[in-house]
Amino acid sequence: MAVEQARLPVAELERLARTARVRIIENSHRTETPHLGSCLSCVDILVAAYFHTLRLDPINPRNPDRDRFILSKGHGAPALFQILAMRGFYPLSLLDDYGQDGSLFAEHPPTPDHLPGIEAATGSLGHGLPMGLGMALAGRINGRQYNTVVLSSDGECNEGVMWEAAMLAASQAIERLCVIVDFNRWQATGRSEEIMALAPLADKWRAFGWATYEADGHDLAGLLRMLSALPDPTGKPTAIIAHTVKGKGVSFMEDDNNWHYRIPKAEEVAAAKKELGVPG
């Protein structure tokens, strides 16, 4: 069986994004899993990638020709776990034991040997891009045409190893590697711009030798246009700075960093579902 893109239309992607947001919020409430704001900020990117552009084979998740996707901001795993189930890597019912002792589903992705669809176990920041670079180089050496997409964050750009990887990727002209920075302007305890001088973030990636683009990280049509354009015609690795809103989709969570750790109460879940237009 070959790898395939889902290529769903934008209207369907929007519906899936709303469904995913509701599932993530309900799960956070039910299992008391934090990082809700971080999960909601990257949902549209995950939906665009998994339900449109990535060439995948959920029945044979180790298909050597598959595109590789690494959630390097590993604390976004509660979002990824829902997306992988919705995409058919495992049944939704597998998520029933989420957060229970002995479950695979907690706060960070487990290793690829433990859950289909995972390419790298992350959680400690700064690991996804070097590993993704290794995967992309392996593709070149093995003569395979897959893309490797790494979803990072502005907070993760604090890690020096990100920039080590950026320099090696540029020197290797590894065009089938893409980093998406979920740039929601927050990290765990404050504004990312105030903690480490990130600006000008896009120019930094450009200066490190990457073909760099800025996007609205919630505009599905725009995101899938960019993802579909990989690899970049310049032959450089691609950086997409995705401007996002932490807590996107729920008015009382948006751009409020308390939702990095806060767990929604039952009435907040109901209000969120109402806003997202999903009947409760």
Add this chain to the structure above:
Amino acid sequence: MRNAFADEVTKLGAEDSRVVLLSGDIGNKLFDKFKDNAKGRFFNCGVAEANMMGVAAGMALNGLRPIVYTITPFTTTRCFEQIRVDACYHGAPVIIIGTGSGLSYAELGPTHHSLEDLAILRTLPGMTVLAPCDEVELRALLRGALELNGPVYMRIGKKGEPVLHAKGTSVRIGKAVTLREGTEACIIGAGTILSEVIKAADDLAKEGIRARIESFHTVKPLDEERLAEVFGRYPLIAVAEEHGLLGGLGGSIAEWRVRQDGRLARMMAFGAEDSFLHEIGSQDYARRRYGIDARTIAARVRAALPR
């Protein structure tokens, strides 16, 4: 030893298209033949070891067999987090080579010494830890490491180390090699310090004390069968390593020993005391300073033997 490594890895690169070599901006010209024989499979990853280790893990998870090479502290403690998470947590078959280990780079000062690497790396689940004493062991262990399906750390010397084994000696991961038979005591060593151990045993032999010598090139997993044999047979077991006394070969054998029932041999350990060496000199000087030179080993073993 680094020349033997370069030679063997060049052969492996030609034999096995999965073999990829990553260097942290050292070994200029050392790997020219590898580059010729394995086109597109040599990567100078620059002075960026953390990234290099992550890249290697990503390659290993996608069908390649990366070998990572740089000076020991930089390929171990510098990027320990990446070894732990990217290689070991994922069970990725990355082979990590620490060159110039122990006090090989004595003159360069403690930034380039490695007296902690065995202790630290052996704590990682799934990690195999190797310390060949000469190029015969190095070549065999490198080939053995490629047959394992998990992460391996191997510390090697620098250059000009004597060959201690006869060519063709059988060396297998996890199996100690007897370098010399003896009756009064047994000295166990790992790595290039075994050349000092042999000199110490020569000194002892002049006084009629015949010491058996065991090369424990595999620090993890230990050859427990061999340990049980020698601890049951000799009154004294001495363990020598060019490494700190905390947690290395001696430490791991002591851990094994307390898990055993019954009366076992007395044990003594030769290794670096818990301090950095601020006064710089040659490797021989540094070994003397830490009391792991042949003369000190012989004197302390002699004094410890029952009269």
